[in-house]
Amino acid sequence: MNHKLNPATIFLLVIPPLLWAGNAVVGRMIHEMVPPITLNFMRWVLAFLILLPMAYRIFRRGSMLWLNWRRYAVLGLLGVGLYNALQYLALQSSSPINVTLVAASMPVWMLLVGSWFFQAKITHWQMAGASLSIAGVLVVLSRGDMAHLLALRLVSGDLFMIIATITWSVYSWLLTRGNDDDLRRHWADFLLAQVSFGVLWSAAFSALEWTVTSPVIHWNPALLAALAFVAIGPAVIAFRCWGAGVQRVGPSVAAFFSNLTPLFAALMSSAFLGETPHLFHALAFLLIVGGIILSSRR
Structure with a gap:
C-alpha cells in the first residue's frame, strides 16, 4: 500500500464523492416512489447483472470467492447490504444536506x-x-453564513446516517486486509464477489421491510432512470474507484476525499436551481483540499 498521492489516485478518489453527491440528490427525489430498503436491493440486483458478464468466472469451483466466502459475506453486508440501505432510510426523513453534514464525520x-x-x-x-x-464542509453547509448552520436541525434519519458512516469506515479498512490477491487483480471479480453476497443481504432486508410495513412502488420513467443511475454510477463505478483508491493510499487518507461530497452536492443544487457558484464554494474547496494534503503527509 503506497500512501503517496498521485494524479491517477486523486482521480480515482474524486469520482466516488461526485457520484455519491448525485446519489443523495436522486435518493431524496424518489423517496416517495420506492421503499428505501427495496431501492437498495433493486440497485444492487442491476449492478450484479452489469458485473456478471465481466466476472462470471469467480463462481467456478476452487475460486477465491469460495475460499474466502466469509470475508466477502462481511464485505457484502457492510458495503452493499447496510451502507446504502441506511443512507436511503436516512433520506426518508432527512434532507441531502443533513445527510452530507453527518457524513462529514467520515x-x-x-x-x-x-x-x-x-x-x-x-x-x-x-x-x-x-x-x-x-x-471546509461547514463552510459549504453554512453558505458562508453561520446563521444557516445554526438553523440546521438533526432528525431521526441522521442517526441512520451516523451508523452508515461507521459501517463504511469498517468496510473500507477491511478492503485493505485479506489474502485474496487473485481477485484483487481484476476489479470486476473483486466487486462481484462482494455484490453477490450483498444482494443476498439486501434481499433479506427488503423481505423484512415488506413484512413489517406496507410499501408501494410507483413505477414511472423517472424511477427507471434513477435506478439506472444509482446502479451504474454510485454502485459499480464509485465502488470500483473507491476500492482501488483505498488499496493505494489507505482508508485514513481516502476518507478525506469523501468530504468533497457536500461540495459537489451544493454545486449540483446550484446547477439545478440555475444559481451561480459563490466565493464560499472556492473557500470550502481550498479547505477540503488542504485537509487532504495535510492528512497524506508522512
Missing part, C-alpha cells in the same frame, strides 16, 4: 476505527487534516 470515524480495531496510528497531520477538511 475522516474522524475512519481514523478512530483504524486505531481501535486495525492497530493504525493516528498522526498529528491526520488530525489537522480532519479539522481543516470538516471546516
Whole structure:
C-alpha cells in the first residue's frame, strides 16, 4: 500500500464523492416512489447483472470467492447490504444536506476505527487534516453564513446516517486486509464477489421491510432512470474507484476525499436551481483540499 498521492489516485478518489453527491440528490427525489430498503436491493440486483458478464468466472469451483466466502459475506453486508440501505432510510426523513453534514464525520470515524480495531496510528497531520477538511464542509453547509448552520436541525434519519458512516469506515479498512490477491487483480471479480453476497443481504432486508410495513412502488420513467443511475454510477463505478483508491493510499487518507461530497452536492443544487457558484464554494474547496494534503503527509 503506497500512501503517496498521485494524479491517477486523486482521480480515482474524486469520482466516488461526485457520484455519491448525485446519489443523495436522486435518493431524496424518489423517496416517495420506492421503499428505501427495496431501492437498495433493486440497485444492487442491476449492478450484479452489469458485473456478471465481466466476472462470471469467480463462481467456478476452487475460486477465491469460495475460499474466502466469509470475508466477502462481511464485505457484502457492510458495503452493499447496510451502507446504502441506511443512507436511503436516512433520506426518508432527512434532507441531502443533513445527510452530507453527518457524513462529514467520515475522516474522524475512519481514523478512530483504524486505531481501535486495525492497530493504525493516528498522526498529528491526520488530525489537522480532519479539522481543516470538516471546516471546509461547514463552510459549504453554512453558505458562508453561520446563521444557516445554526438553523440546521438533526432528525431521526441522521442517526441512520451516523451508523452508515461507521459501517463504511469498517468496510473500507477491511478492503485493505485479506489474502485474496487473485481477485484483487481484476476489479470486476473483486466487486462481484462482494455484490453477490450483498444482494443476498439486501434481499433479506427488503423481505423484512415488506413484512413489517406496507410499501408501494410507483413505477414511472423517472424511477427507471434513477435506478439506472444509482446502479451504474454510485454502485459499480464509485465502488470500483473507491476500492482501488483505498488499496493505494489507505482508508485514513481516502476518507478525506469523501468530504468533497457536500461540495459537489451544493454545486449540483446550484446547477439545478440555475444559481451561480459563490466565493464560499472556492473557500470550502481550498479547505477540503488542504485537509487532504495535510492528512497524506508522512
